[in-house]
Amino acid sequence: MIEMIYFLATFAFIMGLRAMSAPATAVQGMRIAGVAMVVAVGATFFTPGLHNLGWMVAAIAVGGGLAWIWARRVAMTEMPQMVAIYNGLGGGAAAAIAAVELLGAQTGLPTSVGVLAILGAVIGAVAFSGSLVAWAKLDGRVRKVWRLKRGHNDVVLLLAILTLGIGLTLGVSGAPSAGGLLLFFVLALALGALVTLPIGGADMPVVISLLNAFTGLAVGFEGYVLANPMLIVAGIVVGASGTLLTLLMAKAMNRPIRNVLFAPITGEAAEHEPG
Amino acid sequence: MDGISALFIFMLAAVAGYEIIARVPVILHTPLMSGSNFVHGIVLVGAMVVLGHAEGALETAIGVLAVALGAANAVGGYVVTDRMLAMFQKKGDKQ
Numbered sequence: 001m002i003e004m005i006y007f008l009a010t011f012a013f014i015m016g017l018r019a020m021s022a023p024a025t026a027v028q029g030m031r032i033a034g035v036a037m038v039v040a041v042g043a044t045f046f047t048p049g050l051h052n053l054g055w056m057v058a059a060i061a062v063g064g065g066l067a068w069i070w071a072r073r074v075a076m077t078e079m080p081q082m083v084a085i086y087n088g089l090g091g092g093a094a095a096a097i098a099a100v101e102l103l104g105a106q107t108g109l110p111t112s113v114g115v116l117a118i119l120g121a122v123i124g125a126v127a128f129s130g131s132l133v134a135w136a137k138l139d140g141r142v143r144k145v146w147r148l149k150r151g152h153n154d155v156v157l158l159l160a161i162l163t164l165g166i167g168l169t170l171g172v173s174g175a176p177s178a179g180g181l182l183l184f185f186v187l188a189l190a191l192g193a194l195v196t197l198p199i200g201g202a203d204m205p206v207v208i209s210l211l212n213a214f215t216g217l218a219v220g221f222e223g224y225v226l227a228n229p230m231l232i233v234a235g236i237v238v239g240a241s242g243t244l245l246t247l248l249m250a251k252a253m254n255r256p257i258r259n260v261l262f263a264p265i266t267g268e269a270a271e272h273e274p275g
Numbered sequence: 276m277d278g279i280s281a282l283f284i285f286m287l288a289a290v291a292g293y294e295i296i297a298r299v300p301v302i303l304h305t306p307l308m309s310g311s312n313f314v315h316g317i318v319l320v321g322a323m324v325v326l327g328h329a330e331g332a333l334e335t336a337i338g339v340l341a342v343a344l345g346a347a348n349a350v351g352g353y354v355v356t357d358r359m360l361a362m363f364q365k366k367g368d369k370q
Contacts, residue, residue, distance in 0.1 A: 006320075009317075013314050014295065016310075017292075017295055017296065017307075017310065017311060017314060018295040018296075020303070020306070020307050020310045021295060021296045021299040021307055022298075022300075022303075023302070023303060023363075026303060026306060026310075026363070027360050027361075030310055030353075030356055030357065030360055033310065033313060033314055034353055037313070037317065037349055040317065040320055041319055041320060041323070044324065045323075047323075047327065049327070049328070050324070050327030050328070051327060052326050052329060052335060052338065052339075053327070055326060055335065055338070055339050055342075056323055056326055056342055059326070059342035059343040059346065060319075060346040062346075063342065063345070063346035063347040063350070064347060064349070065350075066347065067346070067347035067348075068351070070351065071350070071351045072354060076362060079305075079309070079355055079358065079359055080305070082351065082355045083305075083308060083309045083352075083355055086312060086316075086347060086352045086355065087315075087348070087352075089345075089347045089348045090312070090315050090316055090318050090344065090345065090348030090352075092340075092341075093318045093319070093321075093322050093342075093344035094318050094321075096325075096337050096340050096344065097318070097321050097325050097341050099337050100325045100341065101325065103333065103334055104329070104330065104334055178333075205305070205308075209304075212308055212312050215315050215318075216314075216315045219315045219317065219318045219321070220285070222318070222321055223321065226321050227276040228320070228321060228324070229276075229284060230317065231317060231320065231321050232281065232284050232285065232288065233284060233291075234315065234317045235288075235315055235317070236284075236288035236289050236292060237288050237289075237291055237292035237295070237314070238311045238312075238314050238315045240288070240289040240290070240292030240293045241292040241293065241295060241311055242292075242308070242311055244292075244293050244297065245296060245299070245304060245308055245311070248301075248304065249304050249308075252301050
């Protein structure tokens with residue numbers, strides 16, 4: 001019964017997104033997706049064998065309540081950074097799911113589960129810290145672009161390799177240690193911040209769209225870890241549509257995505273890449 | 276879940292995601308980004324399942340965090356998109 005509800009909700013998400021991509025049906029599409037979300041979350045409470053239901057209700061009330069109040073109060077001009085922050089929180093949720101699943105794996109996870117849990121965790125954590133930076137910049141809390149004086153991109157690349165190396169080692173081992181996981185998450189969060197800190201405010205909408213696609217992917221991967229097809233489909237659909245949307249936005253701004261991420265408009269970057 | 280079936284699901288979902296927004300007009304870029312931000316708020320369901328099976332204080336604490344973050348993603352994503360579309364609709368009506 002719950003699986004059937006999830007199936008219908010997944011269909012509603014896809015049709016809702018489809019409706020959202022045309023002006024005449026956009027509002028209707030959002031309503032469809034909203035109803036699907038409420039029904040899917042409501043059905044989840046009836047999953048057999050769940051405990052901590054009190055904590056669950058409390059966490060939803062606090063997280064959802066604060067988000068509702070904040071989203072209602074901000075000025076219309078501050079909407080882009082609100083998208084950034086709520087997207088980041090979703091990425092954080094995906095990373096936290098991975099953390100619990102990996103911590104609880106005393107008997108050893110199958111390799112594919114361990115690897116996808118780690119990949120989802122990296123992507124989710126990068127989306128989390130990256131979106132927080134994007135939010136802080138658009139909100140005027142961090143005004144300057146910041147990058148290492150030399151070889152910023154090399155440091156980012158090395159950090160990415162190190163994070164993935166440590167993470168995959170932990171994931172393949174099947175029963176990672178808490179200390180190793182902590183190190184892994186700290187590195188992944190640092191990676192997200194280092195990637196977004198050099199990017200200027202004008203490029204931020206494109207970056208937020210990319211991080212939105214990232215969170216979708218992370219949710220899809222954790223859906224595999226939890227063996228939940230609804231999470232896989234909804235996450236991957238957002239991952240793919242978000243990636244396409246990012247490219248369309250970059251194109252509309254006449255700024256190739258590669259330049260947005262790796263060659264921000266600064267004096268130094270202009271020296272390295274003339275023209 | 277069977278790895279190969281999952282791979283098929285991944286592939287089909289990716290193609291669907293690409294196709295359903297392939298013809299989106301520029302004016303809808305931001306609302307659609309916000310709307311898809313809401314859709315991945317479905318991570319809340321995963322967080323609830325994880326919290327429901329959590330053992331011990333550390334797992335429960337991270338599970339509670341996951342549920343709170345997921346709920347904020349879903350609710351905040353919905354409200355923000357709703358406000359954007361409301362503004363967009365008014366503009367559209369005048370034209």
